[in-house]
Amino acid sequence: MSSRRDFLQKISASAFSLPFLSWASCTDNKSSQYQTQEGPVLRVAIMGLGSYGNRVAEAMQSCKRAKVAGVISGTPSKIKDWQSRYNIPDKNCYNYENFDRIKDNTDIDAVYVITPNALHHDQVIRVAKAGKHAICEKPMAINAKEGQEMVDACNNANVKLLVGYRMHFEPKTLEIIRMRKEGELGKIMFFQGLSGFRIGDPNQWRLNKQLSGGGAMMDIGIYSINGARYMVGEEPVWVTAQETKTNLDKFKEGVDETIQFQLGFPSGAVASCLSTYNMNFLDRFYLNGQEGFAELQPATGYGPIQGRTNKGELTQPHMTHQTVQMDEMAAIILDGKQPIVAVDGAEGVKDLKIIDAIYLAVQTGKKIDVKL
Structure with missing residues (x-):
């Protein structure tokens, strides 16, 4: 739980500086998508690098349709660690104050929000306004009113909102x-x-x-x-x-x-x-x-x-739940697949x-x- 406490302490602190470069050379998402035999790969930024964020990222190493492409965190040391583990470039690293700039990054398709419940509402809405698909841990918000506002924001931005129902x-x-x-x-x-x-x-x-x-x-x-x-x-x-x-x-x-x-x-x-x-x-x-x-x-x-x-x-x-989840969610977002049980x-x-x-x-x- 120390990682969660670190996060909470850092989120209210002033933003730290991270090198950020927009991909001016990339004109659209499709041109920069990784392709596999199964189809295009969903490039995901993980928001919240605590214990479950680590579990998801490790599981995604075995995914065929999803890839860890970026990180969003309030702790610089965690970002550096993730960069070395997952080969994440500086331009795909953000903190909680500047992650709206993800709008200009065509190397990232979706953001997986894995933060405390009360933060989901504002963070998912910001992700939607940046034009990225949102995956949010459950419970999606702290009440139904906030949850519906998140759904509406994603619908208005024409992006998907999925919930981590593994x-x-x-x-x-x-x-x-x-x-x-x-x-x-x-x-x-x-x-x-x-x-x-x-x-x-x-x-x-x-x-x-x-x-x-x-x-x-x-x-x-x-x-x-x-x-x-x-x-x-x-x-x-x-x-x-x-x-x-x-x-x-x-x-x-x-x-x-x-x-x-x-x-x-x-x-x-x-x-x-x-x-x-x-x-x-x-x-x-x-x-x-x-x-x-x-x-x-x-x-x-x-x-x-x-x-x-x-x-x-x-x-x-048995299959690692998060590996299956992220491959299936990639198919939902990229292919329009309909799951057996809605997510x-x-x-x-x-x-x-x-x-x-x-x-x-x-x-x-x-x-x-x-x-x-």
């Missing part, structure tokens, strides 16, 4: 979705999603409401929300929720420790889920139908995902509307209607 491309997950779609599980009745771990450093940004927008729900909890939707195959129409907080020093006002929540779907199916920062070994999805069941445990970790159904063990091979900004806004409803249900103790 599980939407995971083979065992997709096999369960296939089975459900083809009726092999029968009428879906129930989903359970358990998402949680014991969080450490109390001073990290994830426990700072101004940066995270909440607590466990704005981090690990979104997996059960999103998972309920793609596993059941419907959109919820109501939500109820209850909060438990045992450590008021660590989990201050507006920072949730544990929330249990329930979702109701038009068909009558229901979901019962748990989001927590105070329990380990919680990463399980269970889907029940009248003709069968499916279970994933672990369900959303970095892998390998393990799963079984009433027909036996799931045996689809666009509209998908992200739906999750945010549910999160808004969960927090409202906690505050009021009432069943909240949801309209997606």
Whole structure:
């Protein structure tokens, strides 16, 4: 988490100087695109060089359709390290104050925003105004209103906005979705999603409401929300929720420790889920139908995902999630490919509307209607 703290300390400091040259010799993106046998390569600048940014970049080394082409960071030493590791030229390096200049850089097609939740809104809108496609980590914003503003900004700029839903491309997950779609599980009745771990450093940004927008729900909890939707195959129409907080020093006002929540779907199916920062070994999805069941445990970790159904063990091979995600997102952006499960900004806004409803249900103790 020290890398995150470094980032947060640096983001408010004055901009450091980096050599920047616009590619005046390049007249259009297509002329400078790398080509492979599979097609053009999506050239990505990573914004936020913390632990997950590093994981994404390492995974992209195995991509066929995506390449790390630039960096955006508030820490000069990190930029120098990434330059040496990924052969990134000075002209493709930016800080948080000057990255709007990316507009003139035809060597970069998209920016992957991997920063604290509360920063996503402004940063994605700036990326859109610079004419670059945006990929944003989840949750896409701290509420549905901000998320919709991000979608609108990208639509107005005629650029794509995708959200880092890596599980939407995971083979065992997709096999369960296939089975459900083809009726092999029968009428879906129930989903359970358990998402949680014991969080450490109390001073990290994830426990700072101004940066995270909440607590466990704005981090690990979104997996059960999103998972309920793609596993059941419907959109919820109501939500109820209850909060438990045992450590008021660590989990201050507006920072949730544990929330249990329930979702109701038009068909009558229901979901019962748990989001927590105070329990380990919680990463399980269970889907029940009248003709069968499916279970994933672990369900959303970095892998390998393990799963079984009433027909036996799931045996689809493990592939590094972020490698698959970035190759698939390159195909979405460059080829117009339609994914099996949506990963666009509209998908992200739906999750945010549910999160808004969960927090409202906690505050009021009432069943909240949801309209997606």
